[in-house]
Amino acid sequence: MRFIDEATVHVSAGAGGNGCIAFRREAHVPRGGPSGGDGGGGGSVIVMADGQLHSLRDYKYKQHYKAQRGEDGRGRDQHGKGAEDIILPVPVGTVVYDADTDELLEDLCEPGQKLQVVVGGVGGLGNKNFATPWNQAPRQQTDGTPGTARRIRLELKSIADVGIIGLPSVGKSTLISVISSARPKIAEYPFTTLTPNLGVVYLDSERELVVADVPGLIEGAADGAGLGHQFLRHIERSGVLVHVVEFAPWVVERDPITDFDIINSELAKHSEVVAEKPQIVVMNKCDITEVKEALPIWKEAFQQRGVQLHTISAVSREGIPEFLEAVWQLKQNSSSGNL
Numbered sequence: 001m002r003f004i005d006e007a008t009v010h011v012s013a014g015a016g017g018n019g020c021i022a023f024r025r026e027a028h029v030p031r032g033g034p035s036g037g038d039g040g041g042g043g044s045v046i047v048m049a050d051g052q053l054h055s056l057r058d059y060k061y062k063q064h065y066k067a068q069r070g071e072d073g074r075g076r077d078q079h080g081k082g083a084e085d086i087i088l089p090v091p092v093g094t095v096v097y098d099a100d101t102d103e104l105l106e107d108l109c110e111p112g113q114k115l116q117v118v119v120g121g122v123g124g125l126g127n128k129n130f131a132t133p134w135n136q137a138p139r140q141q142t143d144g145t146p147g148t149a150r151r152i153r154l155e156l157k158s159i160a161d162v163g164i165i166g167l168p169s170v171g172k173s174t175l176i177s178v179i180s181s182a183r184p185k186i187a188e189y190p191f192t193t194l195t196p197n198l199g200v201v202y203l204d205s206e207r208e209l210v211v212a213d214v215p216g217l218i219e220g221a222a223d224g225a226g227l228g229h230q231f232l233r234h235i236e237r238s239g240v241l242v243h244v245v246e247f248a249p250w251v252v253e254r255d256p257i258t259d260f261d262i263i264n265s266e267l268a269k270h271s272e273v274v275a276e277k278p279q280i281v282v283m284n285k286c287d288i289t290e291v292k293e294a295l296p297i298w299k300e301a302f303q304q305r306g307v308q309l310h311t312i313s314a315v316s317r318e319g320i321p322e323f324l325e326a327v328w329q330l331k332q333n334s335s336s337g338n339l
């Protein structure tokens with residue numbers, strides 16, 4: 001099943017119930033006063049972050065949510081019952097937008113955090129509210145006010161400290177599988193990863209990093225090539241990007257510097273925020289002899305760009321501990337810089 005991380009839903013609040021006109025009629029009580037109760041409030045719709053959820057799938061199947069209207073007031077001073085609110089649970093990390101104006105309404109990043117997206121109408125007043133000393137039998141009431149309605153867009157942005165990016169097949173999923181307990185699909189063909197994978201990396205008992213492995217990016221991704229670039233929203237909150245490159249000596253038309261530039265230009269087309277994130281650039285597959293031999297050349301080539309090239313092999317695990325330390329350090333530096 002496809003991982004669904006965006007959904008648009010129609011939400012409408014219930015109207016308030018109407019106020020009632022009634023008069024007390026009791027045996028032996030002549031000319032009883034007004035006794036019409038007020039209407040109950042209409043139900044609201046509330047979006048709430050729920051730590052147990054991980055996708056917005058439910059909202060792809062059911063897109064209309066309408067809260068009930070409040071009950072009308074009744075005679076004998078009885079108020080109408082208020083309608084229940086509807087709660088829409090969403091995963092933590094869901095951002096709520098007004099689908100028509102694109103206005104950001106709330107970023108639900110804490111479990112239990114709530115946002116009232118439409119407000120139930122207010123109940124109308126029963127005639128007993130209108131009694132005055134000079135009008136003891138008012139034939140007046142008000143109707144409940146309507147509830148509001150709107151379309152909202154829900155977007156799930158995972159909260160990963162580190163996002164792993166790169167061209168297809170450079171070994172992003174292999175890397176997350178050796179540093180965390182995530183077990184994504186790994187294969188030699190491009191676009192093996194179709195949806196982001198999250199994994200937790202434990203450097204030691206006190207330090208952990210949440211890492212996201214996202215699908216491969218290719219040139220033109222921002223215009224829809226390959227799997228597009230929308231999945232990059234999953235790393236919009238990451239403090240650090242791990243940019244994986246490879247040297248494939250048997251593919252003459254590719255080289256790591258050109259690949260690096262392609263990915264960075266696609267990031268920039270996606271969003272400035274993502275393009276400006278600090279990156280750790282790492283060359284994978286260093287267990288391959290030709291790659292190992294060419295390392296000095298590529299280190300130098302990246303150095304000329306002012307980039308320190310880290311080297312690892314996800315398969316042999318060579319260089320992984322040093323690489324993780326570098327990721328941790330960069331994350332620490334970038335988060336302290338943000339304070």
Ligand SMILES: Nc1nc2c(ncn2[C@@H]2O[C@H](COP(=O)(O)OP(=O)(O)OP(=O)(O)O)[C@@H](O)[C@H]2O)c(=O)[nH]1
Pocket residue numbers: 166167168169170171172173174175185186187188189190191192193194214215216217284285286287288312313314315316
């Ligand atoms: N020799 C060698 N092969 C590797 C290494 N890391 C990954 N591979 C191989 O490279 C291929 C692609 O690996 P994946 O981890 O699926 O690559 P990916 O970057 O996640 O690819 P997409 O999900 O398609 O973007 C697989 O055949 C892996 O076995 C490595 O360190 N050394």
Ligand SMILES: [Mg+2]
Pocket residue numbers: 172173174184185186192193213214215216
């Ligand atoms: Mg993958």
